[in-house]
Amino acid sequence: MVTTVSAIREVPPQSRVDATPNDPSRQTVFNEPVLRLGNIQGAILPGFSKSHRVLLSLRVNRRTSSHLAGFKCWLKAQLPFIATAEEVLAFNKLFKATRFRRKREGTIKSTWMGLSLGFRLLCDLNREADQFTDEAFRAGLAKRSEMLGDPVEGPYRAEKWLVGGPANEADVLVVIESDEREDMLDELLRVEQSILQFNRAAGGALLEILFADEGANLPGTLSGHEHFNFLDGVSQPGIRGTLSADRTDVLTLRQNPGKRDLPEDPSQPPSATNKISPAQGKPGQDLLWPGEFVFGYPRQIPVEADDAEGLNPHPGPDSLTKRVGKGNAAPEWATDGSFLVYRRLRQDVGGFHRFLHDQAKALQVKDPANASAARLVGAKLVGRWPSGAPVPKTPNDENACLGDNDCRNNHFEFQGDTDLIHRRSGDENACVDDDANLQAKADVAGDRCPFSAHIRKTYPRDDDSASVPDLNEASTQTHRLLRRGLPYGPVSASTPDAPVFDDTDRGLQFLAYQTSIDDQFEFVIRNWVNNADFKVKDSGHDPILGQNGTKGEGRERFFTVTIPDPADNTKVTRTVLRTQADWVLPTGGGYFFTPSLSAIEKHLTVL
Ligand code: HEM
Numbered sequence: 264m265v266t267t268v269s270a271i272r273e274v275p276p277q278s279r280v281d282a283t284p285n286d287p288s289r290q291t292v293f294n295e296p297v298l299r300l301g302n303i304q305g306a307i308l309p310g311f312s313k314s315h316r317v318l319l320s321l322r323v324n325r326r327t328s329s330h331l332a333g334f335k336c337w338l339k340a341q342l343p344f345i346a347t348a349e350e351v352l353a354f355n356k357l358f359k360a361t362r363f364r365r366k367r368e369g370t371i372k373s374t375w376m377g378l379s380l381g382f383r384l385l386c387d388l389n390r391e392a393d394q395f396t397d398e399a400f401r402a403g404l405a406k407r408s409e410m411l412g413d414p415v416e417g418p419y420r421a422e423k424w425l426v427g428g429p430a431n432e433a434d435v436l437v438v439i440e441s442d443e444r445e446d447m448l449d450e451l452l453r454v455e456q457s458i459l460q461f462n463r464a465a466g467g468a469l470l471e472i473l474f475a476d477e478g479a480n481l482p483g484t485l486s487g488h489e490h491f492n493f494l495d496g497v498s499q500p501g502i503r504g505t506l507s508a509d510r511t512d513v514l515t516l517r518q519n520p521g522k523r524d525l526p527e528d529p530s531q532p533p534s535a536t537n538k539i540s541p542a543q544g545k546p547g548q549d550l551l552w553p554g555e556f557v558f559g560y561p562r563q564i565p566v567e568a569d570d571a572e573g574l575n576p577h578p579g580p581d582s583l584t585k586r587v588g589k590g591n592a593a594p595e596w597a598t599d600g601s602f603l604v605y606r607r608l609r610q611d612v613g614g615f616h617r618f619l620h621d622q623a624k625a626l627q628v629k630d631p632a633n634a635s636a637a638r639l640v641g642a643k644l645v646g647r648w649p650s651g652a653p654v655p656k657t658p659n660d661e662n663a664c665l666g667d668n669d670c671r672n673n674h675f676e677f678q679g680d681t682d683l684i685h686r687r688s689g690d691e692n693a694c695v696d697d698d699a700n701l702q703a704k705a706d707v708a709g710d711r712c713p714f715s716a717h718i719r720k721t722y723p724r725d726d727d728s729a730s731v732p733d734l735n736e737a738s739t740q741t742h743r744l745l746r747r748g749l750p751y752g753p754v755s756a757s758t759p760d761a762p763v764f765d766d767t768d769r770g771l772q773f774l775a776y777q778t779s780i781d782d783q784f785e786f787v788i789r790n791w792v793n794n795a796d797f798k799v800k801d802s803g804h805d806p807i808l809g810q811n812g813t814k815g816e817g818r819e820r821f822f823t824v825t826i827p828d829p830a831d832n833t834k835v836t837r838t839v840l841r842t843q844a845d846w847v848l849p850t851g852g853g854y855f856f857t858p859s860l861s862a863i864e865k866h867l868t869v870l
Contacts, residue, residue, distance in 0.1 A: 308502070321458070332870055
């Protein structure tokens, strides 16, 4: 029997569609690296994107050399079950083709597994792990929790976490994802049985299951949304690189015809004077060198803003584009691997909705045509409407069609207007964004999208700032994350218009891949999200994630937002919202490294 599954909404970046070799969306002037897809775990690239997930946190107890030898055998036995990027990409292609032909989902399904290891265990498996210089990774999440602004007292302090606190830090994180819950549970059972067998052979509970964290795509119309009600996983970095030696076999199609790595004068080769307009995947999705997310590949160079907008180095040998910065040095076998940040974040949905509701009332915000006043306040705090429609494009009203359109919903910057993208013949895979009424306007003052909005805090795009001298588009591109979040816990009955409190544990399994936890995840949290003066003084904290101090009254947070003037909605009123409440609180997590398959085989399981 064929069941219809509510597949999680596809993430834009690596959704490769078929294209002929001379398709303009495959053109690149750069010598992009061939991605070793058979060696990279599929959880990193392209990401599993399944509706069901369980995160299994394991601890390796009593690490004598014979126990470690036993563990290495267990690890080696898992190798055939770890999904490669190649397999996941091939499945996704087939999935799309069958969905297109059969006009339904659920006829082909898959179950994937990924595996990551913590720093201390890695050092026990191979001493060269000590060559990792990323301080955050070396210390582990529990030790960095206070620095990230997490509470140091009360029920959400690291000591109370379900997993990942000082007393229950995990050494191994197994990620299992599937289209069907039953298939996911079958794979979980297989892993559990392998652990039982290992422990039996070792004569004790040497490999201990600390915690199994189950997540799932929300049902029905909430599919793809997180618990506060907003569509998630909309904006992801695009990634350069090819699937084979064929230079046109690109991982990410370049679907914005105006942004295709073309020199200003296409009849001449690119040079310092004949600069290149850097490519995007989907419009607004800047293409980054893969070394930002996978070790062993060229990285972004945070060059001056006037150098090809700083987004791309000039074509040249890899050495030109390799950036080994703070926190990025790693053993040779880290190649094709990535750091994984796991945060189990509990969400107080009723509390957040109550805040939106009360503020809308207090500020006498008028209901927009397609939404409510409370939802408008929510859109200003997140930077997107619940549908995913970006506030920079539609500051005063919800627009579900825009939210659902991956060619349009990310096509904006903050410092300039966007250009219309018209349909072009011979360029079938190019995106179209031709509605003049739904274009983003330059938002230098934060009138449309407040500086404190979650999306502007976590990815300020082309923002610069007089008070933050290092902020420019090129440097911002070195602080990006490949997010793989999925909700956990039951749907809340709450809405922004009718807030409902309950004490249910629900939230987000936040997962993100990168090659420097110091410079990427932690940088974003410490310098932008928690910094009320980013990007200008008194911008406020990120309303979703921002923390202010670690204890007591001092934790009050504020957000400077702009509300459309009811009499003339081309004007805005700027106002500061304050709260003592935290709507997102940590309940677990960890910092891990996700090795390549060859690293597991040749460097981490050698007896
Ligand atoms: C419960 C916690 C969280 C919730 C409810 C949440 C919600 C959202 C939503 C609704 C979006 C807009 C849709 C999208 O572009 O995907 C978003 C974007 C984003 N979030 Fe979060 N998020 C959470 C945690 C985090 C954490 C821990 C980080 C780490 C820094 C983070 C970083 C980002 C980034 C980088 C973006 C994309 C911004 C852009 O490219 O425009 N989020 N989040």
